[in-house]
Amino acid sequence: MNKEKTENVSRETLHQILTKNLEKYGICVTENIAEKCFLFWGKLVFWNKTHNLTTVTDFHEAALLHFVDSLFPASEKNVFSDGEKILDLGTGGGFPGIPLALYFPNADFKLLDKSRKKISFINLTAAELGIANAEGINRNFFDVKENFDVIVSRAVRIDDEIFEHCRKIIKKGGRLVVFYSSQQEPFQDPNLEYTKTYDFEKGERVIAFYRF
Numbered sequence: 001m002n003k004e005k006t007e008n009v010s011r012e013t014l015h016q017i018l019t020k021n022l023e024k025y026g027i028c029v030t031e032n033i034a035e036k037c038f039l040f041w042g043k044l045v046f047w048n049k050t051h052n053l054t055t056v057t058d059f060h061e062a063a064l065l066h067f068v069d070s071l072f073p074a075s076e077k078n079v080f081s082d083g084e085k086i087l088d089l090g091t092g093g094g095f096p097g098i099p100l101a102l103y104f105p106n107a108d109f110k111l112l113d114k115s116r117k118k119i120s121f122i123n124l125t126a127a128e129l130g131i132a133n134a135e136g137i138n139r140n141f142f143d144v145k146e147n148f149d150v151i152v153s154r155a156v157r158i159d160d161e162i163f164e165h166c167r168k169i170i171k172k173g174g175r176l177v178v179f180y181s182s183q184q185e186p187f188q189d190p191n192l193e194y195t196k197t198y199d200f201e202k203g204e205r206v207i208a209f210y211r212f
Contacts, residue, residue: 010059014038017063018071021200025075033102036129037067043125044093051117053093064202070096072198072205073152073177074103079209082106084149089141090156094122100152101134109134110148112141147171154179158187167212176210
């Protein structure tokens, strides 16, 4: 299959997968967002050869497990507002931070990870693709002192210590958004406002929304 045909099919397919799984939750992914997601995926696959950015290398699996999954919190339009400062805790290869930054271009996303290689990839790729509202930060979470309106955690296990640091740096009225599998019990705290279950082709995703 030639390169042009592969790119055209992949772009269209990604948009179809995103729409099929997200539209029912009121998440409308434009062709422009799908295009940027596709280009980001291409960069990720290229750099993954040397930087070990992800274990998910199949395109269809990545569309679901990286992009669809990352965008589920976008259903809660009151969580991500224009001008807000949002921290992606343990972003890895850029998820959910990059897809959410594309969906909410007027919010400021900081993508935190301890891996210098992953943060270098994120900053280089964000610059190349013109994702101006996403910046990677190579730092230990407990060294973060800035205040945020929202913290999102998709890959970091929330324990007492991490939760308490989130409490310290989330602004009053701000939120912590934590991804869980359907088999996991969300971290219990009086600040847990509600949980929401999302169904998609890979099963179920539960997201807990805490408010401080």
